[in-house]
Amino acid sequence: MHNSSGNPLDNTPSTNQPTGGPGAYGYTPAVARHFDQYPCPGATERGRVVRVDRTLLLVAAGDGLLHLPYPLSGEPAVTGDWVWIGPNRAGNRQILAVLPRRSELSRKRAFEDSSEEQVLAANMDTVGVVVPVDRPLTHNRLERTLVAAWDSGATPLVIITKADLADVAHDVVGKVILQAAGVEVVTTSAENGDGVDELMSRIQPGGTIVLLGPSGAGKSTLINALVGREVQQTGEVRSGDFKGKHTTTARELVPLSNGTVLMDTPGVRGFGLFDAGEGLGGMFGDVEELAAGCRFADCAHGGEPGCAVREAIDGGVLEERRWNSYLKMQRELAALARRSDVAAQRAYHREWHQKVVSAGRSQRWAEREATERQGRTAGKDRKPKR
Ligand SMILES: Nc1nc2c(ncn2[C@@H]2O[C@H](COP(=O)(O)OP(=O)(O)OP(=O)(O)O)[C@@H](O)[C@H]2O)c(=O)[nH]1
Numbered sequence: 140m141h142n143s144s145g146n147p148l149d150n151t152p153s154t155n156q157p158t159g160g161p162g163a164y165g166y167t168p169a170v171a172r173h174f175d176q177y178p179c180p181g182a183t184e185r186g187r188v189v190r191v192d193r194t195l196l197l198v199a200a201g202d203g204l205l206h207l208p209y210p211l212s213g214e215p216a217v218t219g220d221w222v223w224i225g226p227n228r229a230g231n232r233q234i235l236a237v238l239p240r241r242s243e244l245s246r247k248r249a250f251e252d253s254s255e256e257q258v259l260a261a262n263m264d265t266v267g268v269v270v271p272v273d274r275p276l277t278h279n280r281l282e283r284t285l286v287a288a289w290d291s292g293a294t295p296l297v298i299i300t301k302a303d304l305a306d307v308a309h310d311v312v313g314k315v316i317l318q319a320a321g322v323e324v325v326t327t328s329a330e331n332g333d334g335v336d337e338l339m340s341r342i343q344p345g346g347t348i349v350l351l352g353p354s355g356a357g358k359s360t361l362i363n364a365l366v367g368r369e370v371q372q373t374g375e376v377r378s379g380d381f382k383g384k385h386t387t388t389a390r391e392l393v394p395l396s397n398g399t400v401l402m403d404t405p406g407v408r409g410f411g412l413f414d415a416g417e418g419l420g421g422m423f424g425d426v427e428e429l430a431a432g433c434r435f436a437d438c439a440h441g442g443e444p445g446c447a448v449r450e451a452i453d454g455g456v457l458e459e460r461r462w463n464s465y466l467k468m469q470r471e472l473a474a475l476a477r478r479s480d481v482a483a484q485r486a487y488h489r490e491w492h493q494k495v496v497s498a499g500r501s502q503r504w505a506e507r508e509a510t511e512r513q514g515r516t517a518g519k520d521r522k523p524k525r
């Protein structure tokens with residue numbers, strides 16, 4: 140059983156959740172308020188989905204972990220989801236509701252309707268974009284992964300791995316910092332332990348971090364370093380053969396003793412994020428275009444007359460979560476601009492504008508119109524988020 144017997148005052152959850160239940164899995168006062176905001180009739184317990192197995196969900200609830208069947212209706216639950224639990228007619232515990240997500244990582248299915256998304260994980264605070272120094276840096280991959288991170292609603296953090304390979308490290312680190320366009324960068328080596336504590340310190344207690352990166356980037360090794368340092372029970376994430384094999388078989392939350400939660404997600408390896416060529420402009424270009432259509436040039440989008448953004452949200456054209464992601468990115472960039480490299484910022488903005496302007500403004504509109512036409516023909520709209 141996970142043990143967090145350090146200072147009992149540290150990270151104490153707002154209710155008396157024992158440490159084996161959701162308390163060990165990121166149940167912070169903010170999460171408690173989130174539950175309060177979305178009450179559920181008949182629910183008696185709060186829990187978090189720790190792992191998705193083939194037929195059952197492993198849920199942290201009460202003072203431990205339990206297997207529960209998938210919810211009978213509504214959106215399917217994924218790893219990281221917060222759920223309301225209550226008795227069914229037979230008196231067995233079941234999931235009654237999945238709370239609205241603060242962030243979600245989803246994969247768009249290629250060759251299908253573009254609104255078709257597969258949600259892989261939910262409620263991460265930080266998306267660690269893992270970049271190894273032992274291979275050439277592909278700008279496109281880094282950029283696409285950063286876009287996915289921003290779009291999830293979480294905050295990206297670039298994690299450089301294998302920095303002990305000194306002959307290549309210096310070169311790559313410099314390039315990454317430039318290409319990461321203002322996103323914070325931590326340099327680590329699981330080999331000699333450099334930067335691992337610093338990485339921990341970048342994630343607030345109670346925060347959930349997920350690592351994304353190409354195969355062989357050093358994610359598993361880094362996870363083992365984090366887990367090995369922070370938790371006694373490393374056996375759970377290790378299997379006998381760790382030679383280039385996945386060390387876990389399911390997406391799983393791993394609580395660390397400082398209150399941070401690690402989301403170990405072999406399922407997102409080789410993450411096929413978006414259609415090739417779609418970059419930052421492609422992701423948020425539509426939002427920028429919308430905002431440009433407000434009646435007042437300095438519209439704060441807070442209820443002014445003629446606000447195109449509010450109209451789009453109210454009309455269901457723009458998802459509230461997506462708008463919030465965009466605002467969050469703007470805030471983060473503004474904060475970073477104050478303290479980080481001016482040259483990198485400039486490069487970022489230059490690139491951003493080029494993309495927004497040139498990367499198919501007309502194409503996006505054409506696509507959207509086509510989608511709307513389809514929607515009208517089919518006589519249905521996207522199911523609203525609950
Ligand atoms: N020199 C050095 N090698 C490392 C470091 N971290 C990982 N490696 C090596 O890099 C290789 C790949 O590491 P993994 O942790 O398996 O990479 P991964 O990202 O989990 O890969 P997938 O499981 O395929 O997604 C292994 O041979 C590791 O020993 C490091 O800090 N320094």
Ligand SMILES: [Zn+2]
Pocket residue numbers: 430433434438439440441443445446447448449
């Ligand atoms: Zn506005």
